Amino acid sequence: AQKITQTQPGMFVQEKEAVTLDCTYDTSDPSYGLFWYKQPSSGEMIFLIYQGSYDQQNATEGRYSLNFQKARKSANLVISASQLGDSAMYFCAMREGWSGGGADGLTFGKGTHLIIQP
Amino acid sequence: DADVTQTPRNRITKTGKRIMLECSQTKGHDRMYWYRQDPGLGLRLIYYSFDVKDINKGEISDGYSVSRQAQAKFSLSLESAIPNQTALYFCAISSGSMNTGELFFGEGSRLTVL
Numbered sequence: 198a199q200k201i202t203q204t205q206p207g208m209f210v211q212e213k214e215a216v217t218l219d220c221t222y223d224t225s226d227p228s229y230g231l232f233w234y235k236q237p238s239s240g241e242m243i244f245l246i247y248q249g250s251y252d253q254q255n256a257t258e259g260r261y262s263l264n265f266q267k268a269r270k271s272a273n274l275v276i277s278a279s280q281l282g283d284s285a286m287y288f289c290a291m292r293e294g295w296s297g298g299g300a301d302g303l304t305f306g307k308g309t310h311l312i313i314q315p
Numbered sequence: 316d317a318d319v320t321q322t323p324r325n326r327i328t329k330t331g332k333r334i335m336l337e338c339s340q341t342k343g344h345d346r347m348y349w350y351r352q353d354p355g356l357g358l359r360l361i362y363y364s365f366d367v368k369d370i371n372k373g374e375i376s377d378g379y380s381v382s383r384q385a386q387a388k389f390s391l392s393l394e395s396a397i398p399n400q401t402a403l404y405f406c407a408i409s410s411g412s413m414n415t416g417e418l419f420f421g422e423g424s425r426l427t428v429l
Contacts, residue, residue, distance in 0.1 A: 201357075206355075230415055230416050232415075232417065232418075240403065240422065240423050240425075241420065241422050241423065242358075242405065242407075242418075242420035242423075244417055244418075244419075247415045247417060249415065288357060288358065290358075292415075292416040301360070301363055301371065301373070302346075302348045302350075302360050302363050302373070302407070302409070302418065303416070303418055304360075305350075305357040305358040305359070306357055307355060307356060307357040308355075308357050
């Protein structure tokens, strides 16, 4: 079974609208972390936001927020007031266990290609 | 200067050739990783290293080898390249301390095997 599932291969959204990118995860580890990365057409991987499994509040970073629903094992990325520059691939990823305790990197989903239309 | 530097950024080679992708970092982090990205498949882990003497296989290590020459350097080798190894390769680092576990990525090395 996939550990990270992103069910939207592609999305088209009008500029200034809010966007929700879906991510569900699968783990039996009580300690884990969830990440979102952005990959523009230039190819670099840009870290956007992080949510820890024990965090009580949803993470926010500027226009990005993470809608964390632990019981449903979902970690959706919300982009408010979308801009043309938000057009990119977006990847959800998970770390299992404590990073200081032997975490072997992140497991990535297959990504969502977001296109913002003017 | 970039925290994580990959060389070469682009490489075209022929089937059967030996290829080395190099990665160096200036952050002083212990943990280094090599990922491969294919369209529609996301990023998949090839190898990772927690220090110079600790090398671990990832999800897709077959056909690849690595060397951690120093704390700051981690190279990926394809001993005999084949066309299905055409991909975008990323080196990444992590501090490994009690933090989020965030990975910092290099800019990627695009490899084409003809």
